[in-house]
């Protein structure tokens with residue numbers, strides 16, 4: 001399998017180059033040359049596999065054996081998911097008849113980003129070790145990962161990269177503006193290769209500094225910067241696994257024989273709390289590979305650029321209150337634009353090249369028409385240029401109609417988020433479940449779509465909803481406590497807080513203060529810390 005850029009100027013990248021490069025040189029994102037075909041009888045073959053075994057089957061469709069022998073992939077996958085607390089890795093929990101949550105928060109930092117980042121850390125280490133083994137020049141291949149965080153990505157990246165050979169990680173967070181739990185999760189990791197930079201400034205300042213460093217060719221050449229945000233293809237790829245895993249869990253739950261036609265016809269939807277569109281994009285790949293999901297529901301909070309796109313065919317940065325991101329109770333979804341949406345746009349553009357977007361181009365097609373792919377790349381590049389210059393672009397209505405065959409969308413307010421958390425905690429006649437605010441957005445969106453489109457909810461009708469639970473509620477204590485403070489019998493310590501969090505706030509920390517949001521100062525700090533690790537450059 002080779003990879004190409006969404007903007008058409010780069011192709012034939014190996015998986016290794018794709019993962020180690022992150023962003024394509026033309027500014028686009030990497031996508032596979034074609035979407036692979038599932039093996040015949042995949043349902044029967046895969047239905048009884050463990051999460052890890054299933055991961056190897058799916059990942060090997062995207063990673064050639066010549067790039068990574070199967071036994072190495074197996075080892076990598078085993079190590080990546082050994083850090084999870086649940087033996088099924090991403091179990092499916094029923095919260096009401098026909099309504100399930102896919103719990104993605106059993107990794108080390110209690111959020112779904114662990115599923116991808118535990119794997120990505122091992123991939124980086126694997127490729128660097130091999131380069132160093134094969135390169136006889138005596139030079140050491142290293143990666144310096146630099147990222148900005150408002151909370152979630154930072155801790156998952158740190159836990160994915162801690163203690164990895166030839167990798168140093170620098171995570172910038174805005175001083176005093178990260179939730180106490182998240183700050184403690186990041187800064188109590190004391191491994192030598194982990195550096196938390198606490199910057200006087202806002203999250204946007206941190207992000208601007210990181211962009212500046214990536215654009216600084218000399219600095220980049222000297223330190224080989226690596227990215228761990230969800231533009232990295234490996235993150236998307238790792239996430240496709242749990243969509244398949246959820247499907248098999250559902251068949252088991254409903255006692256459906258995977259070999260039967262019923263398995264093909266079971267009517268299920270995924271609702272995905274969405275920010276940068278990475279998580280739901282993985283679902284789209286699973287769907288294009290042949291997973292028989294009905295709809296993928298893009299659940300947004302009030303930062304709703306994606307919801308508005310599906311309503312209006314226009315992708316438009318919000319303009320209210322001087323165009324700033326709105327702070328909501330689901331902060332990991334507070335975005336102005338969604339970086340991974342560009343990948344979906346490429347597929348929509350290519351389908352439109354064929355017949356104006358009336359049908360999807362045969363999904364699992366390895367003999368893709370290169371001319372159509374090049375044209376799609378040009379279309380995406382034009383759209384992205386417009387977005388940069390005027391803050392918006394519009395696609396043909398036919399393109400959105402085509403997308404809506406797979407996608408549906410709903411926007412959820414903070415008030416609705418809180419109401420839903422309450423509803424599932426103490427609804428009479430149903431087991432109590434504590435949703436985190438992000439998951440609550442997904443559950444609320446699923447309910448709104450069911451009502452709006454007059455779907456027949458399970459068990460009377462056939463619509464089953466699987467909502468992706470992207471974080472453990474203990475990580476977002478403020479929203480959960482606000483929702484449940486007056487619920488009879490609610491006790492945060494007892495009902496929500498996992499034992500791993502006990503005493504976390506009092507543990508030893510290591511943080512490097514950065515007094516000004518200034519790229520030059522950050523470069524000084526990074527180089528000082530690298531020397532401290534004993535690295536020469």
Ligand SMILES: *Cc1c(COP(=O)(O)O)cnc(C)c1O
Nearest residue numbers: 152275276277278279332470471
């Ligand atoms: C990152 C994150 C999201 C959004 O995921 P995307 O892949 O950016 O769409 C949702 N919920 C939580 C808890 C997250 O950490």
